[in-house]
Amino acid sequence: MTDEKDLIREDIEAYLAKYRKKELLRFVSVGSVDDGKSTLIGRILYDTGMVFEDQMAAVRAASQTDEPDLALLTDGLKAEREQGITIDVAYRYFATDKRKFIIADTPGHIQYTRNMVTGASTADVALILIDARHGVLQQSRRHAYIASLLGIPHLAVCVNKMDLKDYSQKVYEEICADFMEFGKTLRFKDIQFFPVSALVGDNVVSDSENTPWYDGPNVLGYLETVPVFEDRNFTDFRYPVQYVIRPDLDYRGFAAEVAAGVIAKGDDVVALPSGRASKVKAIDTYDGELDEAFAGQSVTIRLDDEIDISRGDMIVKPDNLPRVTRRFDAHLVWMHEKPLDTEKAYLVKHTTQTVRAQIDKIYCEIDMDSLEEKETDGIALNDIARVRLSCHRALYVDDYQRNRETGAFIVIDSLTNNTVAAGMISLEGADQNIGEVMKELHAESAMEPKTFVSNNERMERFGQRGATVWLQGLPGSGRWTLAYALERRLFDDGRTATVVNPVGEDLRSMISAAKAITDAGLINICAFPSPTRTDRDKLKARIGEDRVIQVYVNTDEALCRERRPDADFSQFEAPEDPDITVALNEMRIDKAVEIIMAALRERGQFED
Numbered sequence: 001m002t003d004e005k006d007l008i009r010e011d012i013e014a015y016l017a018k019y020r021k022k023e024l025l026r027f028v029s030v031g032s033v034d035d036g037k038s039t040l041i042g043r044i045l046y047d048t049g050m051v052f053e054d055q056m057a058a059v060r061a062a063s064q065t066d067e068p069d070l071a072l073l074t075d076g077l078k079a080e081r082e083q084g085i086t087i088d089v090a091y092r093y094f095a096t097d098k099r100k101f102i103i104a105d106t107p108g109h110i111q112y113t114r115n116m117v118t119g120a121s122t123a124d125v126a127l128i129l130i131d132a133r134h135g136v137l138q139q140s141r142r143h144a145y146i147a148s149l150l151g152i153p154h155l156a157v158c159v160n161k162m163d164l165k166d167y168s169q170k171v172y173e174e175i176c177a178d179f180m181e182f183g184k185t186l187r188f189k190d191i192q193f194f195p196v197s198a199l200v201g202d203n204v205v206s207d208s209e210n211t212p213w214y215d216g217p218n219v220l221g222y223l224e225t226v227p228v229f230e231d232r233n234f235t236d237f238r239y240p241v242q243y244v245i246r247p248d249l250d251y252r253g254f255a256a257e258v259a260a261g262v263i264a265k266g267d268d269v270v271a272l273p274s275g276r277a278s279k280v281k282a283i284d285t286y287d288g289e290l291d292e293a294f295a296g297q298s299v300t301i302r303l304d305d306e307i308d309i310s311r312g313d314m315i316v317k318p319d320n321l322p323r324v325t326r327r328f329d330a331h332l333v334w335m336h337e338k339p340l341d342t343e344k345a346y347l348v349k350h351t352t353q354t355v356r357a358q359i360d361k362i363y364c365e366i367d368m369d370s371l372e373e374k375e376t377d378g379i380a381l382n383d384i385a386r387v388r389l390s391c392h393r394a395l396y397v398d399d400y401q402r403n404r405e406t407g408a409f410i411v412i413d414s415l416t417n418n419t420v421a422a423g424m425i426s427l428e429g430a431d432q433n434i435g436e437v438m439k440e441l442h443a444e445s446a447m448e449p450k451t452f453v454s455n456n457e458r459m460e461r462f463g464q465r466g467a468t469v470w471l472q473g474l475p476g477s478g479r480w481t482l483a484y485a486l487e488r489r490l491f492d493d494g495r496t497a498t499v500v501n502p503v504g505e506d507l508r509s510m511i512s513a514a515k516a517i518t519d520a521g522l523i524n525i526c527a528f529p530s531p532t533r534t535d536r537d538k539l540k541a542r543i544g545e546d547r548v549i550q551v552y553v554n555t556d557e558a559l560c561r562e563r564r565p566d567a568d569f570s571q572f573e574a575p576e577d578p579d580i581t582v583a584l585n586e587m588r589i590d591k592a593v594e595i596i597m598a599a600l601r602e603r604g605q606f607e608d
Helices: 002-010 012-021 037-047 053-062 078-083 110-120 138-149 169-183 219-225 434-442 455-462 479-492 507-519 533-543 557-563 589-602
Strands: 023-031 090-095 099-105 125-131 154-160 190-195 238-240 243-245 253-257 262-264 268-272 277-285 288-290 292-294 298-303 314-316 323-334 346-350 353-366 384-397 408-412 419-426 467-472 497-499 523-526 548-553 580-582
Touching (some): 023 037, 023 138, 037 125, 037 219, 099 110, 099 219, 110 138, 110 323, 125 138, 138 169, 154 169, 238 253, 262 277, 268 434, 323 434, 384 419, 467 479, 467 507, 467 533, 479 497, 479 523, 479 548, 507 523, 533 548, 548 589, 580 589
Parallel strands (some): 023 099, 125 154, 154 190, 467 523
Antiparallel strands (some): 090 099, 238 314, 262 292, 268 314, 277 288, 277 298, 346 353, 346 408, 353 384, 408 419
């Protein structure tokens, strides 16, 4: 670091040029609560001279001990300092002579799983800490499992607080053996172990004299040398177009970041979804043309032929195609307080495409304690589940473990535009040829025809659920008068309700109209004659028993006959078990309305 500081003072331009050429490594620190993640990160920053004097002054002032609490360099939220835990993801940046680094310090609590997933989603290395006093806990296994699921290729296991176990080689080796037995079931390329004390600094930035039996690298030395460049997929060329650059009639380029693979001038390519073939004419950057570009580079590609390509399309090689599909399985990490609603359609953003999609099936949920699969019918905040999705149109995807860029997606709530989940695609089966790809691209939507608006979304929009209030009773009982009074009361309360006009309609058409109104999330009020129990059974079967409220207007029969002397009273069958019974000869209309309103509230008809 001394040489670099001298270079900064003497020639800042040379330093910046050298800095830009350094390889970037992203790593995430994970582990159980109080295992010392934040302290380890603080130790790395402090010992590499990456902490400003004013930052250290603030840490010393906030520390409750004589020695500065280095965990405070990352635990920046007030709630984190008060509770002594990490809640939010803290990002820190530093550089050494060999590399530049981005650190994501993530929380260990299970209720902050979504935060950990966010921080770990782009990491090259997962740094997991294990307390030497406690050994491998279930939380340690959970974090390692999630890191593996996220496709992080390298795992560094730091057995921390070795100073509290007298730097025992036996304790260290037992923990390593225990963890390695579990690690065999995970997908990491390699697992490296370190005996460390983040508090003291043993084997973090410099080697420790307290562990003469350990001949491996220290943590920083490992991070500076672990090979990450070859972790990228340089085999499968994927170029999801972000923008079409057309400054004049003589220039047409397609700008994007190379998601995977390598592309060179003269290479044959195919544009999806058109299926049109061409050759790469040029690869442009701000600094000039390149002969080739590879994963991670942002470039503009020009083609020999004029092909209609726009944002969301993908340029690939004809002998190496992605899976083009409308349906796929995926692991889903739910990241929102509002649970999954399987009735509604969501938006799925994959590379530069955004399509409508729905969750067809939840295969299982991953139990975060046992890491076993278990049956479930719903997904809530911080849950991880394996699901089946259907999309409105085809996506160009790869298995997440093969290509993290084209195997990942996010799920967006179409009503609020909030990101509610992150997904990792799992593919099985043989590769596709171009004929199969084009057939899939021209096929109809994989989604079954249904509304894109769920009942829960209508509840959010209207503050109420759709329902049919069906008033039944003898002719002259006052059903219609009560219906219009109820409509007025609901309207005055800010609810959306309507009375269905029965003129010229039969029972069947009235039931159809009532269902349509109820499906729309409105409150339908109807007093159409339905004298028999069979009539009312048809109503409940068509609309749904849980969405029908039967109100028996049980007005005195003598009064009804007096009001309607010419009506037929012989066919009426009194309901056996109505939801509400009111007698308008014994109470005022407004009292009957309030009884119905109370029943609606009790049923959960309205949003609180």
